[in-house]
Amino acid sequence: MDNQQPLAFTGYQKLVIFLLAITQFTVILDFMVMSPLGDMLMKSLNLKPSAFGIAVSAYAFSAGISGLLTAGFADKFDRKKLLLFFYIGFIAGTIFCGMAQSYVVLVAARIITGLFGGVIGSISMAIVTDLFALQQRGRVMGFIQMGFGGSQVLGVPIGLYLANAWSWEAPFWMVAALSICIATLIAIKLQPIVKHLSVQTDRSAYKHLLHTVGKANYRVGFAATALLSIGGFMMMPFGSAFAVNNLGLTNQQLPLLFMVSGVSSLIIMPLIGKLSDKIDKFRIFASASVWMMLMCVVYTNLGVTPLILVMILNILMMMGIMSRMIPSSALTSAVPEMADRGAFMSINASLQQIAGGVAAAVAGMIVTQQSKGSPLQHYNTVGYVIVGISVLGIFLMWRVNNLIKQKVDTNKIVLKEDGVIHEAM
Template sequence: MNPRVFILAIATFVVGTVELIIGGTMNLITADLNIPLSAAGQLITVFSLSFAVSAPILMHVTRKIARKRLYLLALFGFFLSNVLAALSPVYSVLLIARILSASCGALLTVLSISIATQIVEPAYRGRALGIIFMGISGSLVLGVPMGMTLGNAFGWRAPFWLIAGLSLVAMLCLSIMLPNVQTPPAIPLRQQLASLKSEKIVSAQLITMLMLTGHLTLYAYFTPFLQETMQLEGAWLSFVYLLFGVAAVMGGGVGGWISDKWGPPKSILVIVSAFGLVMASLPFTTGSLYVFLIVMVVWSALSWAISPAQQNYLIQTSPRTADILLGLNTSVLHVGIALGSAVGGIVIEKASVQYNAWVGACFVLVSLGCAVYSITRPGSEKTTADAASTIDA
């Protein structure tokens, strides 16, 4: 495996931590800036929406810029946005900083995925994607506790200073180690939009969105689920989240290995099917803490195991528009996160948190239907070798 992939994964981890880091310092921000809790919560919502919108737009606008140069410019912009966040005197400045940070982060995430697939041999593409998604999943899972620990010790601005410093370190390392990968040929916007008319591609994008919707229907409200069904509090809650985070990070790597061994289509079908079954079974395991933890670890790992197979599948399906499709996939992932959180809240309001897992499993079942539909559609599916030669040409 090309060691530069690990550097990209570390950079992606740094970028990803900033999305949910607000969740661990929300009470400190509200007290310092004298704003209501709901306004602090909007800092996460605005980030997710900006991230979702920015990814495909920025990938198109910057399509003619050399990938290495673009990556370093985006990292510098990300550094400046976090400095602005750390220095924010009022809420409106912090909100602008979050929008800028999300835009640069979206560009960096998609570039990391795209570059990683270009600097490894085709046989290792799934594993390279898995390593990148270990960075992404790790950042999303660890962002809240990291922000909480640093914020309580040094104030809510401290996490932003740390991320800004790590951004500079990443810039230095990548300026030396990152090769000059070839910029994909510019594709007319009309042709890019035409690829989205493909039933195969649209249904493929829905796999990610609906699976994440199902996942977040429960995970966004995992704490009340644990409290109500198992009466867990304090240290046990922290332990469960730590175990969940470790499993999620490892799941990205396992998913990449499976994608290389089985191929993306088969991997997607197996992972989504298993994820739905495990998620639906979670409420039945709460009678035994040990059984629950085992099932939860599998659930967590599968939640991120899908990403390398999905990204690899999109690259094979339409290699010429791979950058655009990867950007869109990153966007729909965040749409799924937002939608799942909303659906989970409705379930709790109308019924009970105990039903969230089953409602989420229903969305996963629809995701499986989209996977079957996409894989069985004729179209632009290429062999791995063909896809690789097209991307590297």
């Protein structure tokens, strides 16, 4: 499955990759900027870690609920129109965040942003699965996931600079302005994506949702995604607070730390994407997971540490995180059939967001802080929990990998029997 010669991209496919990557950049930046703003928000709004954990998880929970609500009809419309609809709603929510002047209003704004922004990733995944063969998706995921690194290289440092210069609301205004420009590009350049409509059934949205959830193979993919998300989200909300209050970094050093981590992501992700299209994706995922577990334990047990060492450890940890995200996304994309892709991706993204919300809330309950500026306590416990969850994640992704191999073998048998070239997964 993974040893075939990688397929080249067409010019239009390259354009689609760019549009999806830049869209993901803004959505991920809107979510990620909450973490580096964490110390500033906790102090300016006088929040405890548990309250900040709720502010972060509010986006994730609303995004998860939105994904479940849209899953039933996600395969019944032009994917371009769906993408634009939810992206415009995301922009409106981000503007609302920039206007927030209290904790309650901020949480409400995060909920609105999550209702729209949380669905964009699943629509993008469905577009990728429609337009790209399985042998291309490792590279596609690598480029699209560069939005994660790009947000750290450019977005988060610039956002922190604006927050330090003006206020914590400034980064949200920056994201909104950039997103308006991108929405215009999508409207002009992206072609309608309607191929999936030709294989649709007459099932209602509710029945389509139940049909998708009811498939045992799909549920394995859902469970794997949920566990990966819990492990990935637990450290994130308190990353900046831990760096400032435990590692001894200053607020002025945080942009540099995030920039260095982001640059490493931009370098690592395309390499891992190419590698996962050439060799076994699961093997890369399992190796990266073990590496990430080791680095999480080391990092969460640090005390006051020089900036250069914190940067190095962040890069090493980022290598593990990124190297498992790309092959796992590519593997999961091969699970659903074409008629179920939109619903599957919506449910999958919903579970990812809900699991992330649970992770942020649980981390908020584990981590404590005696007073403003005092070191966070029990952050290392979060690292140990991540290790346990990651072990279960490896097992579930192994099951996903086996399901895909069976699916490939079945398709080969059908191809031999009727001589028809069937759709690539």
